[in-house]
Each structure stands twice: as structure tokens, then as C-alpha cells.
Amino acid sequence: MTEYLWPYPNEAGQTEETSCDVLVLGGGLAGCFAAIAAARRGQSVILVEKGATEKSGSGGTGFDHWESACTNPCSKVTPEEIAWAYVREQDWYSNGIGHYIECREGYDRLLDLEHFGGKIRDTEDEFKGAEFRDDETKFMFAYDYRNRFTLRVWGSTFKPALTRELKRLGVRVYDRTEATGLIVSRREGGCGGKKCCGGAFAMDVHTGKFLIFRAKSTVMCMSRPARVWLFNPDTVGLCEFRPLQSIGSGHAMGWRAGVEFAMMEKSVRAEFSAAGRSFPPYGTGNNHNTWYAATMVDARGVEIPYVDRDGRELKTVSERYYPAPGQKFFLKGGVIDNPKYEYRGPETLDFDELIRRGYQLPFYADLSRMPESERRVIWGMMVGEEAKTKIPIYQNYTDRGFDPEKHMLQSYGTGWQSANFLEQERQFFGAPGGVMHDWDLQTNIDGLYVAGDETFASDCAGAACSTGYYAGRKAAESASAIDSIPHMERSDAEAEKKRLLAPLYVKEEDGISWKELNMAVSKAMQNYCGGVRCEALLMEGLDLLGRFEQEMVPRLYGANPHDLMRIHEVMDILTVSQIVLHASLARKCSSEPLFFRRSDYPEMDPPQMRHHILLCNQDGEIKTRELSLDYFGDLKTEYERRNADYMKEEAGGRKEWQ
């Protein structure tokens, strides 16, 4: 290691071993809540986070709306209605368990966040009297103003609040520490030889020290893959929508350990902030998500109409926020690029229809034509709280004179996007594939749980917080039921340490950088696993990635622990790419809900293929099995069967934790 350039002690080669009851990997929203749930149940807890927990993860910079707070006092929908609507909207390629936990427990987690110091109400009365505000609770709602189950929130206050609570509960937080591998063994007796998890290996990304965390149960909360198809070495931080350090290492270490995955063949054409080619998310004129339901105009300033699900043109701004006649509720509004579903909200007319009717490009968002409170809540609250918008968008644009009362913001590409992407430029987005789990959020490995964006078909912050908490309490239950930490093979630890440090011993002049490997992998994935796939292409892809493993990986060169971390990430991206290729080979049909096309199996969703294909790596052999899409059963019944204790706790009031 080049010590004179590095501000931290050189501890590469040293090892530290520690233990706990419950180990949480990843300190985003899901991980923080998992740790809190386990600590509340009296377990000793360690949380391992690659960045700094106070601001790390997708929610670290904030988020602007909380979906599915179905049990808030103003809500007119039930958890069952919304959870089943999500399942149907995703045509059953959906995580019913995650959705139901989100809808059933999400509001409880919001109250927790408020208790920890996060802001969930308009306490300063900035929006008093606005149509989207309930003046009694001071809650502010988004999208469907009649049913009031999505709340506008001040997400940038949440991670600092969670971090304070972790500290208060005595959770041992290891920041700047990357988890790299799971400790897996076959437990003696009891489990019938089934694999079980006994913690994880990790590395301090400042000092290079190797860490062994041994635990009775482990919760994985390391988000989802990225940079599989999209990489630009000059704009690394802008390659994807989610933060740079989340690249799916949880998936990769799970794969190496034999964890089972679902829907890994799913990928969508890139949408947001990809490969440095788009404008920053939420920084261009649109009417999607944060910008819902901004007034849109064409190049001449002619207003573009909103229509309800039946195609009826809406005359007022207010009407955009209410279900159509005969429609009970609608889900998150403004997903205008997709075909209309019964449950989607009012949208502007389809792009082709707009061009046919003579609307002219470019289009703009014009907030000046909206009521004052709607304008101010989009520009200033939503843009500001929505992840990376506070400084790059809200502050920068304001400093440079953007005034939403006077100015419009342009849309790019063919209408609404922040850029246009090619068919082969794909992303893990829109409820993508991930780790399979049961009703306890336990994986196929005993004692190993999963939550948040790492689960298959995951989606939002509310789901991350509530599945995190749920997995944390199930992991705590499991830890308290076993006497000892599962066995660890010393040779596994030694092998992992050697793997992690290997790039330090490659000579710079013979070495290649992590960027070269990422570029090679993403090119390979675009070529062999793009918008249209077939057996021959996929096999070529596997062959090529195999050669990268043999020829490029041993030449990766790193000068310090930060380089090592980047290298480990790209090695994991390579592994994730292999999972995608195997999953794509296993699905022998095309599928609309999975955005999956095979030229050798062009038939879309033949009935005999409408099931999950689960796959795992069993000591180098790829095993697949089928699972019915409705495997989770009746959501309410199955949930209540397993969560009587939690229901009793919540019914008894929330004071005991406080």
C-alpha cells in the first residue's frame, strides 16, 4: 500500500473478530430499521455499513413521498386493497409479502421516524389550508387526494434521526466497512444438514483491516445491482439512479453462498440518470413522481391536457388528484410512459397521440399556471426532499435565478424524459429481481434474512423501512432461540482475506483498473444480454464473463483500501451479470411483465410459463426450480397467522420502546 498518500493507518493484513446476536449488513433505511427492531428485543446488534450510516443509501439524501401509509387516520383504503392492487399491477410478478408488510406496518414506521426526530407533518403550517393537507393531523398527501394514503415527507431528516436511535439503543455501528462474504456452514443436528449463516466477512475501507463478524442471525440490506449494463468511466457517480456504492454486493455474496433468487431475468430499458447521459433526475420538466401533476405545455405554450383512466379530459388542476368516476383509488400518478392500467392515475395523453394532435416539441413543465400551494409543494418541498435534488437541483437552479412563478423547465428526448436510451442499455428498475424469501423474510439459508431493495420485486422507502423492521424482529426471534453461533471454517476466513487483498500485490505496470473491468462487463452485457436475448448470445456472454474472471480479475490492481473496495464492487458486478445470464437462459419464453424478450422463444407469457423461476448456485452447479406466482397465499390471513405478537404490541401502544 502506498502509505505516504493515504490518510489512514495501514491495517491490511490485520484481522479483527467480533460477535453478536444479530448482524445487519447495509445501513440504509432497511438496515437501520432491522437493527432497531432487533435491539428493541434485547439482542446485541452489529450494523455494517460501507459508507456513513447518517447519510448513506438511496434514502440518505432524502425522499419526498411515503407510499402506502394505508393505516394513517386519514386513509380511505385498506392495506389489503393497496397490496393486492400492486400485485395485480405487476401482473403477479410481484412481492406480495413485501407489499403487504409495507401497507400493513408502513405507517407504524413513519410514527417511529417521527419519534426519532424525523419530520412527517407540516408542523410550521407552511401549507395551511392547501387541498392536499389535513389541518388536524398536519399530514400532507400526494397523488390521490381523496384516499390519502401517500404522504409527502421530509425524507432528508430521516437518516440522521435513525442514526441517533441506533446509538441510543447501543447498536454497534461499523461505518466505512464493506461486507464481502457470508459465513455459511452446515449446522450440526437440528437442521437436517441445511446450510445456515453464521455472520459475514468484511473489510475496513479506510485501513484495509479484515473483519470477521460472527452472529446467530444475519439480515442482508445491501440494496440492488447497478452498473451491469451502464457504465461511463468519466462520470462514475452519474452512471445510475441509486448511489454509487450500492451495486448489488448482497446479491453477489448471496450467490456465492447458495442463496436463491427470483426474477433476475427482468430488466427495463434505462430511464433515469444513466451512464452520465441524462440530465439529473427531477431536474427537467416532467409530470412524473416528484413533479406529479405539473402543468405541461408544448413549444408554443399550449397546455397539454390530462386525461383520466377512461380518456376523459380534465378541466382543472384539482381534478388531476382524484380518481375517475367509478374508480375507487389510484396508485402513484404520472407514470406516463407506460400503458394505462386500471389503477394508474390521471396522465397526460400518450406521446404519439399528442404529436398526432399537433402538439410541438419541446415540451415544458410550467408551474406558474398551477395554484400557489401546488407550485410551492413541487418546487421547494418535493424538489428539495427528493434524494439528490436539494443541492444539485433546488439550490443550484434557485441560485442561478430559476423562479417557478415565471420560468418553465424543458423536457428532453421525445417528450417527458431526461434522456433517451437504447434497447440494450438496461437497468435494475421498477421492482427488479433479487433475493427470494419466505413469510419470515428468511432466505433458503437458515438464519439469513433479507429486506428492502435487496428483496426481489422491491420498490420504495416505506417497503424498505417496514420489511427492514420485520426482518429484524424475525432475525431476533431466531437468534434468541439458538444457543450458539454457527460454526465457521477458519480456512474460509483465510481464503476470503486473501481474495480481498490480492489486488495490492499486483504490480501497477502489469495491472488493470476496476474501471476497465466494469467497462468490459457492461459492454458484454449490452452485446449478449440486451433487449433481445437468445441461447447462443447468452452462452457467448457467459463464456466471455468466464474469461474476464480468469484473465482480467487476477490483474486488477489497487493501491489502497478505497481502490480495493471499488475492485470488490466490480467483481461483484461481474457475478451479478452471471446471475442475470443464467436466469435469462432458464426462462424459455418472452414475458411482458418481466420486460424480457427472447428471439428463440418469442411467445409472450405462455400460460405454462407463468411462474417464478428460482435459481441458486450450489457449489458451482446452477439449480433452478419453479414457484407459483401466488405462492404467498392470502396476504391478510398469512400475515396475521405469523404476527400475532407484533399486532398485540402495536395495539398495546408504542410506549414500551420509548
Ligand SMILES: Cc1cc2nc3c(=O)[nH]c(=O)nc-3n(C[C@H](O)[C@H](O)[C@H](O)COP(=O)(O)OP(=O)(O)OC[C@H]3O[C@@H](n4cnc5c(N)ncnc54)[C@H](O)[C@@H]3O)c2cc1C
Ligand atoms: C433518487 C431516488 C429517489 C427516491 N425517492 C423515493 C421516494 O420519494 N419515495 C420512496 O418511497 N422511495 C424512493 N426511492 C427509493 C427508496 O429510497 C429506496 O427504495 C430505499 O431507500 C431502499 O432502502 P434500502 O435500505 O433497501 O437500500 P439503501 O437505502 O440503498 O441502502 C443500502 C445500504 O447498503 C449499503 N451497502 C451496499 N453494499 C454494502 C456492502 N457490501 N457492505 C456494507 N454496506 C453496503 C449502502 O451503502 C447503503 O447504505 C428513491 C430512490 C432514489 C435513488
